[in-house]
Amino acid sequence: MSSYLSLGLGLVQTMIVSRALGPELVGQMSLLRQVAVFGAQIGSFGLPMGIIYFINKRKLDRDTVIGSTLIATQLLSLLSSVIVALMLIYADFFGEVNIIIILSVIGFIFFSNSRTVFHSLNIADQDVKRMSLIDVLPTVLCVGILLFLYLYDLLNLNNILFLNIFIWPLIGLILALLIQKNRIKLTFSINVKYLKEAFSYGSQVNLSDFLVLINSSITLFILKYYTSDFTSVGYFSRAISVTTLINTAFISFLRLLYSHWAQLSGIELKKSVERIMNFLVLVSIVGCILIGLFGDWIVLILFGKEFLPATSLVQIIIFGATGFLISKSLLKLFISDGNVKYNLVCLLVGGISNIILSVILIKLYGVKGAGFAQLFSSILMGLTALYIAKSRYGISISRILIPNFSIKNIKNIIKR
Structure with missing residues (x-):
């Protein structure tokens, strides 16, 4: 709630x-x-x-x-x-x-x-x-x-x-x-002994979080650099706000996942990840469809007519929202198990692809290029996270991506 x-x-x-x-x-x-x-x-x-x-x-x-x-x-x-x-x-x-x-x-x-x-x-x-x-x-x-x-x-x-x-x-x-x-x-x-371990662990986590920030915001800085225009940055910023509404809704839930999965292992962990991720993907897909259909009205109601040019960006970026939510959730799994290196791999794929695509596409297509860069990098990061989850944890991709419309399953997840 x-x-x-x-x-x-x-x-x-x-x-x-x-x-x-x-x-x-x-x-x-x-x-x-x-x-x-x-x-x-x-x-x-x-x-x-x-x-x-x-x-x-x-x-x-x-x-x-x-x-x-x-x-x-x-x-x-x-x-x-x-x-x-x-x-x-x-x-x-x-x-x-x-x-x-x-x-x-x-x-x-x-x-x-x-x-x-x-x-x-x-x-x-x-x-x-x-x-x-x-x-x-x-x-x-x-x-x-x-x-x-x-x-x-x-x-x-x-x-x-x-x-x-x-x-x-x-x-x-x-x-x-x-x-x-x-x-x-x-x-x-x-406690010097603790801090040595904490800095070793924290350096990996910090790099992961830093890459998360790069992936989510570097496009803003590149857009400002090429356009020298705060207005385009404003449109893009608000388009991102709309397309990440679903992720924002689950922010407290995602924090709790980190602690919950840290206490599980083996088959119990695998089943928990598949069940919860399936629910998140289902909700995300429904949300993306609704935002895609009513994006112009959402922009108008939330931000006013001055921001209507952001609608075209919403229609582009929204298709990558599910990939972004998948990666964001699975990163909680990796870090809860102490496998920060998997986080780094996912985030490097997302961050590097975002930087390269932003530089190329913004230079060619302006603010719409920023939208496409965000779209493709989100999809790539989501696919990378799914591959690691399957190969390292034995998690079934089909059980994550194929919607489970079981009312009992949805009720259990919401209750927990």
Whole structure:
């Protein structure tokens, strides 16, 4: 339920922001937000994701894991913040920036990484209620403030970024701290032995996550480079928002899969993957058909008539949405089993193909070329993930791709 509530709130937020800013400023905002996400990824070094692995799989002491991870991520976030701030100040690629934007980006790096450290405990425990609270409540508050400012015509790029990338993770961090304060004992000391293992594991996870970001956002940067136009970036950004609606709806569910599959092995793991993936593919296909048929109306209702040129991009990218969801889900399987190398293979295929195709197709066809690049790279990444799942885990591709319309199967998955 929290996934759908988050999806609904995200749609309301997107509607407000799109109407307040228009295509050009939405394009600039999208690039700045991606810079913040890249900065946070560099600052985390994959350490927060390792918390789930070391607690659930390796059964290490929670306090040691959390304390050491928190200190390490803060130091890394400081280094990342300096690099990102210098880039925003001296590069004109991102348009005009001011102190509010720079502070918002830096705040996101620190707050989101700290939030993820504590939130990982809820994911490790498969505590859906606490996960939902941390995901939903900050969004409710921020959307409420956005709506208030929009109604009084006070929204601009500065306060939108401040709310979405500074206040949102800060509220999430405060909630995560309050939830976990009686469940862990923070020790401000570093366990060197643990950190050596964590950095080894985290370096692979971080590379995986970095490649995920590249695959999902590099097209925006290449599009801006070739067109020198924030408006095209705005259209493409909103087209991606529409075509990833299904993935967004399952974001909390996918996080839970990581922890769930980490506790399974053998035949039990194989059957769980086939059953859950079959359900996800079925829902994704239905969703893609609906979005493909009503894409123009969806764009008009969500973003307004200024964004109608994004409809043609939606019609292109939507055909790769199922492939993207398949790869995103199976990556959770690989990483839950400690096989980060399989993640790297899938993401390298997706990332490299996306970069090459984006450079070639955007140069030839402009913003539509960006849509085709996203389509083909998503399909390639999905096929690669399926091949690895079949060859390394013995998972049946047909049991994933051929829809199972059993009401009992669907009810069991939803219940779990």
